[in-house]
Amino acid sequence: xxxxxxxxxxxxxxxxxxxxMTFMRGERAIFKNVNIDIPKxxxxxxxxxxxxxxxxxxxxIGGQLKPDQGRIVVDGHNVPELGRSDLFEVRSKMxxxxxxxxxxxxxxxxxxxxxxxxxxxxxxxxxxxxxVLMKLQAVGLRGAKHLMPSELSGGMARRAALARAIALxxxxxxxxxxxxxxxxxxxxxxxxxxxxxxxxxxxTSIVVSHDVQETASIADYIYVVSGGEVIGQGTADEVLxxxxxxxxxxxxxxxxxxxxxxxxxxxxxxxFLRGSSL
Amino acid sequence: xIERIAALGRSGLDILEAMGRSGMVLFHALWAWPNVRTSFPxxxxxxxxxGVLSMVIIVVSGLFIGMVLALQGYNILNRYGSEQALGxxxxxxxxxxxxxxxxALLFAGRxxxxxxxxxxxxxxxxxxxxxEMIGVDPLRRIVSPRFWAGFICMPTLALIFSSVGVLxxxxxGVLWLGVDGGSxxxxxxxxxxxxxxxxxxxxxxxxxxxxxxxxxxxxxxDTVPTSEGISRSTTRTVVYASLAVLGLDFILTAVMxxxx
Ligand SMILES: Nc1ncnc2c1ncn2[C@@H]1O[C@H](COP(=O)(O)OP(=O)(O)OP(=O)(O)O)[C@@H](O)[C@H]1O
Ligand SMILES: [Mg+2]
Numbered sequence: 001x002x003x004x005x006x007x008x009x010x011x012x013x014x015x016x017x018x019x020x021m022t023f024m025r026g027e028r029a030i031f032k033n034v035n036i037d038i039p040k041x042x043x044x045x046x047x048x049x050x051x052x053x054x055x056x057x058x059x060x061i062g063g064q065l066k067p068d069q070g071r072i073v074v075d076g077h078n079v080p081e082l083g084r085s086d087l088f089e090v091r092s093k094m095x096x097x098x099x100x101x102x103x104x105x106x107x108x109x110x111x112x113x114x115x116x117x118x119x120x121x122x123x124x125x126x127x128x129x130x131x132v133l134m135k136l137q138a139v140g141l142r143g144a145k146h147l148m149p150s151e152l153s154g155g156m157a158r159r160a161a162l163a164r165a166i167a168l169x170x171x172x173x174x175x176x177x178x179x180x181x182x183x184x185x186x187x188x189x190x191x192x193x194x195x196x197x198x199x200x201x202x203x204t205s206i207v208v209s210h211d212v213q214e215t216a217s218i219a220d221y222i223y224v225v226s227g228g229e230v231i232g233q234g235t236a237d238e239v240l241x242x243x244x245x246x247x248x249x250x251x252x253x254x255x256x257x258x259x260x261x262x263x264x265x266x267x268x269x270x271x272f273l274r275g276s277s278l
Numbered sequence: 279x280i281e282r283i284a285a286l287g288r289s290g291l292d293i294l295e296a297m298g299r300s301g302m303v304l305f306h307a308l309w310a311w312p313n314v315r316t317s318f319p320x321x322x323x324x325x326x327x328x329g330v331l332s333m334v335i336i337v338v339s340g341l342f343i344g345m346v347l348a349l350q351g352y353n354i355l356n357r358y359g360s361e362q363a364l365g366x367x368x369x370x371x372x373x374x375x376x377x378x379x380x381x382a383l384l385f386a387g388r389x390x391x392x393x394x395x396x397x398x399x400x401x402x403x404x405x406x407x408x409x410e411m412i413g414v415d416p417l418r419r420i421v422s423p424r425f426w427a428g429f430i431c432m433p434t435l436a437l438i439f440s441s442v443g444v445l446x447x448x449x450x451g452v453l454w455l456g457v458d459g460g461s462x463x464x465x466x467x468x469x470x471x472x473x474x475x476x477x478x479x480x481x482x483x484x485x486x487x488x489x490x491x492x493x494x495x496x497x498x499x500d501t502v503p504t505s506e507g508i509s510r511s512t513t514r515t516v517v518y519a520s521l522a523v524l525g526l527d528f529i530l531t532a533v534m535x536x537x538x
Binding site for chain 2: 059
């Protein structure tokens with residue numbers, strides 16, 4: 001597409017570059033002047049407490065939300081400026097695992113995984129079949145191919161969605177909480193799968209997760225976000241052994257410390273004793 | 279007082295904004311030529327869901343309405359000794375008014391609410407978002423085939439409704455009440471005009487089909503992604519679509535049959 005090449009900036013070592021990005025929900029700034037680089041070919045983890053905006057960040061990268069300020073450059077294109085068709089073009093090279101799985105409920109597991117292939121390729125049916133079965137085999141669900149999403153458990157649905165997210169071997173795969181709801185065995189498989197896909201196929205991966213151990217074991221680089229800022233970054237070792245109090249508190253799971261566990265609220269005293277503002 | 283006026287102005291703006299957005303949704307959904315290979319199966323599936331599954335309620339309602347019309351009409355016409363005009367009266371009432379209007383109201387309740395709930399649930403469960411991320415526009419893939427299915431099915435259903443209604447009237451009028459069958463049909467054929475009655479009724483049902491389906495798909499697409507949001511949108515579809523049908527019916531009737 002010609003219009004897409006005209007907006008392409010100089011190629012870089014980073015698949016995604018976020019510069020001075022601010023995103024507001026009403027009056028509340030979810031992100032304030034955030035800078036994040038996602039290097040090509042690496043697994044980058046985004047960690048942070050629940051509700052800080054990790055899912056929001058993935059949606060910003062995918063162009064489903066527009067930042068109030070700043071640039072989000074994906075593969076050389078400034079996503080917020082792309083028109084509808086260019087945006088869909090850029091997205092065809094991304095795969096995203098949604099936090100809820102988001103399988104299409106009117107299609108079987110098989111058809112869900114085949115969906116991106118049917119849309120973006122002209123492959124003959126037997127080849128689609130081979131690819132779909134391969135992906136399902138990788139997540140341990142080949143035997144579940146004829147089930148409908150309503151017949152899957154939460155963990156299975158998520159793994160099926162994972163198979164769909166990687167069906168096209170996209171350049172960038174974004175995993176939103178890939179480990180949630182997996183038993184230790186499936187967890188191990190998913191962890192290995194993400195690493196393997198990244199290394200074997202040269203994907204760029206973004207993993208959003210709270211699971212410190214699993215994430216630290218596969219991430220090449222970790223960003224810790226909280227309160228709309230990047231509060232710490234570095235390799236897994238650096239982040240795990242960070243001296244920064246906020247990072248340390250989050251990584252070691254201490255409820256008390258500079259990172260708020262609570263959603264912003266008036267003081268306890270105000271709420272319980274005066275109890276007027278409801 | 280000033281606050282009231284401001285609130286009124288705001289809700290007016292909200293309504294205009296919603297209308298603008300619904301226009302954009304329809305425009306984006308229908309803008310590009312669809313890819314026949316992928317769109318046709320989707321359309322067929324939706325025609326089944328929207329049209330074929332509405333058949334039962336349309337046929338049964340048409341039958342009963344036709345029968346009631348015959349009973350009422352017979353009583354009135356009988357007083358003037360002109361019950362042979364029964365066929366003509368029933369056919370004109372059905373073709374001009376009841377066929378398009380009642381079908382549209384039933385269609386809003388049966389198919390419209392289902393469309394809204396389905397699309398709304400897809401939005402709530404992030405299916406639309408994940409479709410977007412796969413690089414498929416949900417407006418083209420989800421909204422467009424549903425819209426066209428409504429566009430095609432509504433006039434067809436109205437025609438079926440009117441035909442079944444005439445049969446119901448025949449059963450009651452001729453078979454039961456004893457109106458002469460020959461004059462029932464010949465009166466009907468003599469008075470129903472292709473352009474004036476059949477076409478005008480058809481135009482009405484096309485307009486209703488567009489409006490009802492448009493409201494239904496937009497309410498689904500624009501739903502607040504919660505279970506409460508879905509139930510509200512579904513209710514709104516039925517209420518708005520019914521009001522729109524009745525209001526438009528008046529305007530169309532005035533233009534087609536009035537002195538305008
Ligand atoms: N549609 C919305 N409207 C208003 N605020 C929203 C909306 N969606 C999310 N938020 C707010 O944005 C913030 C970030 O949400 P997000 O889903 O990105 O969090 P998260 O980091 O992914 O959390 P979790 O780890 O629990 O999934 C939340 O505090 C939430 O209150
Ligand atoms: Mg999240």
